[in-house]
Amino acid sequence: MNVIRLRPVVFWRVVVFLTVCGLFRFVLYSPKTSQDDTLLSIENLGLDVSYGVEPYPTCTVERRNVVFIKNHKCGSDTATNVFHRFGLDRGLSFVLAVPGRMTLNWPYVIEPGTYRASKADGGGFNIMCEHQIYNERIISAIMPFNSEYTTILREPFSRFKSAFNFFGLEWRADIHNTKPMLTYLEDIPRYEIHIRSPSNTQSKKSCMGPGWTAGQNGMSLDLGFDNGFQLDVLDQTNNVTYIRQWLQKLQKRFGLVMIMEHFEESLVLLRRLMCWRLQDVLYLVRNVGHYNFKTLQLDTIDPKLMDNYRRFNQVDIVLYDLFNKTLWRRIELEGPGYADELRQFKGVMEKVRAFCYTVPPPSNDTQMVIPKSDWNEAFPVTGFYCLRMANRLYNDITYIYQKNPKKVRMSRQWDKVPGC
Numbered sequence: 001m002n003v004i005r006l007r008p009v010v011f012w013r014v015v016v017f018l019t020v021c022g023l024f025r026f027v028l029y030s031p032k033t034s035q036d037d038t039l040l041s042i043e044n045l046g047l048d049v050s051y052g053v054e055p056y057p058t059c060t061v062e063r064r065n066v067v068f069i070k071n072h073k074c075g076s077d078t079a080t081n082v083f084h085r086f087g088l089d090r091g092l093s094f095v096l097a098v099p100g101r102m103t104l105n106w107p108y109v110i111e112p113g114t115y116r117a118s119k120a121d122g123g124g125f126n127i128m129c130e131h132q133i134y135n136e137r138i139i140s141a142i143m144p145f146n147s148e149y150t151t152i153l154r155e156p157f158s159r160f161k162s163a164f165n166f167f168g169l170e171w172r173a174d175i176h177n178t179k180p181m182l183t184y185l186e187d188i189p190r191y192e193i194h195i196r197s198p199s200n201t202q203s204k205k206s207c208m209g210p211g212w213t214a215g216q217n218g219m220s221l222d223l224g225f226d227n228g229f230q231l232d233v234l235d236q237t238n239n240v241t242y243i244r245q246w247l248q249k250l251q252k253r254f255g256l257v258m259i260m261e262h263f264e265e266s267l268v269l270l271r272r273l274m275c276w277r278l279q280d281v282l283y284l285v286r287n288v289g290h291y292n293f294k295t296l297q298l299d300t301i302d303p304k305l306m307d308n309y310r311r312f313n314q315v316d317i318v319l320y321d322l323f324n325k326t327l328w329r330r331i332e333l334e335g336p337g338y339a340d341e342l343r344q345f346k347g348v349m350e351k352v353r354a355f356c357y358t359v360p361p362p363s364n365d366t367q368m369v370i371p372k373s374d375w376n377e378a379f380p381v382t383g384f385y386c387l388r389m390a391n392r393l394y395n396d397i398t399y400i401y402q403k404n405p406k407k408v409r410m411s412r413q414w415d416k417v418p419g420c
């Protein structure tokens with residue numbers, strides 16, 4: 001029998017070579033470990049909560065150019081009222097949807113012919129705050145270079161429930177029982193394939209187009225995340241590099257990301273960032289949905305279903321976590337005066353609610369005066385002002401537009417969807 005005999009030095013070389021090969025194999029082909037199942041987080045994406053966060057400069061002149069990305073189901077109607085009121089009171093120019101459309105081409109990016117000015121006399125735009133898909137290149141070509149960028153986010157699971165209800169996911173998924181959301185969470189892939197299938201769009205609500213869903217990372221989609229639904233765009237849902245870069249771009253571009261759960265804290269920051277007056281950021285809650293699974297809490301849902309939800313909506317979850325932390329970082333930077341101002345603002349808001357929500361409501365001319373403080377001059381709140389805060393002001397803006405008509409082309413994207 002022939003035995004291959006190796007000299008000792010060759011033997012050890014072979015041993016080292018095989019060991020290195022083995023290690024490589026382990027690194028490249030290691031079976032899925034728990035590491036692979038880790039959910040995205042600020043830490044494992046290597047994000048810095050303070051990136052792009054600087055104290056707001058002290059200002060003396062109110063800023064009038066602003067982009068507000070009106071994220072769906074995040075209390076954005078309430079916030080939009082603030083921007084509408086501000087612009088209407090000053091006769092500013094809004095970017096509006098074309099007649100017969102409700103959005104700036106959402107869920108597609110803005111294209112020529114899918115928006116118009118609220119004034120005919122040109123002079124550019126001041127405020128962009130209707131539903132749209134964020135795209136920095138497109139927006140910065142429309143809006144003045146010194147525009148501030150803001151948006152609002154909501155705790156992702158509450159937002160998911162709200163979107164599930166509002167966009168009729170149970171209907172799109174053909175779920176017919178008394179617990180549609182739980183049924184959906186039990187087998188997300190199965191229902192999502194059905195929801196996104198081209199043959200399912202025709203008869204379904206709002207004609208979003210094939211591939212669209214309200215079930216996955218809806219906030220991220222509004223903020224320009226490529227989830228692959230636009231046919232010529234790759235789905236980046238599992239691309240960690242893309243997710244990191246996309247979040248960093250938002251960190252850099254947005255002077256303020258408001259958080260619905262901390263709305264008054266956010267409005268005080270908005271006032272400071274924009275150099276507005278306290279009365280400009282008063283609000284009354286608008287467009288609150290009522291649906292039977294709204295009160296389902298995270299901790300009463302089967303952990304398995306919550307896990308399904310979390311894995312499927314990781315991008316939204318990390319987005320929210322990052323900007324909730326950023327909000328608190330900004331608040332720290334604002335220093336001790338911020339707490340005083342917040343206290344004052346909350347006190348004023350309580351008075352405003354008590355006044356506006358009296359039964360019967362105050363007449364248009366009835367007024368209450370908010371006294372002067374360190375943070376505001378004295379100002380009146382009238383019954384009429386309550387109505388303005390509580391109502392949708394879009395029609396007031398389009399009324400101004402109708403007096404100054406300007407020819408525009410209609411949006412084309414939605415017309416491409418068969419049956420719409």
Ligand SMILES: *[C@@H]1O[C@H](CO)[C@@H](O)[C@H](O)[C@H]1NC(C)=O
Nearest residue numbers: 234236239240241242243245
């Ligand atoms: C992931 O994202 C990065 C950064 O945007 C991009 O360069 C890369 O091509 C993406 N990978 C895939 C597979 O799409």
Ligand SMILES: *[C@@H]1O[C@H](CO)[C@@H](O)[C@H](O)[C@H]1NC(C)=O
Nearest residue numbers: 155156259261321324325328
């Ligand atoms: C947002 O951040 C604050 C401060 O860190 C924290 O107390 C709060 O629980 C966070 N909210 C959510 C919904 O995660």
Ligand SMILES: *[C@@H]1O[C@H](CO)[C@@H](O)[C@H](O)[C@H]1NC(C)=O
Nearest residue numbers: 362363364365383384385387
């Ligand atoms: C208040 O003013 C609005 C707008 O001018 C008007 O439509 C409404 O009828 C008025 N309400 C009362 C009670 O006068």
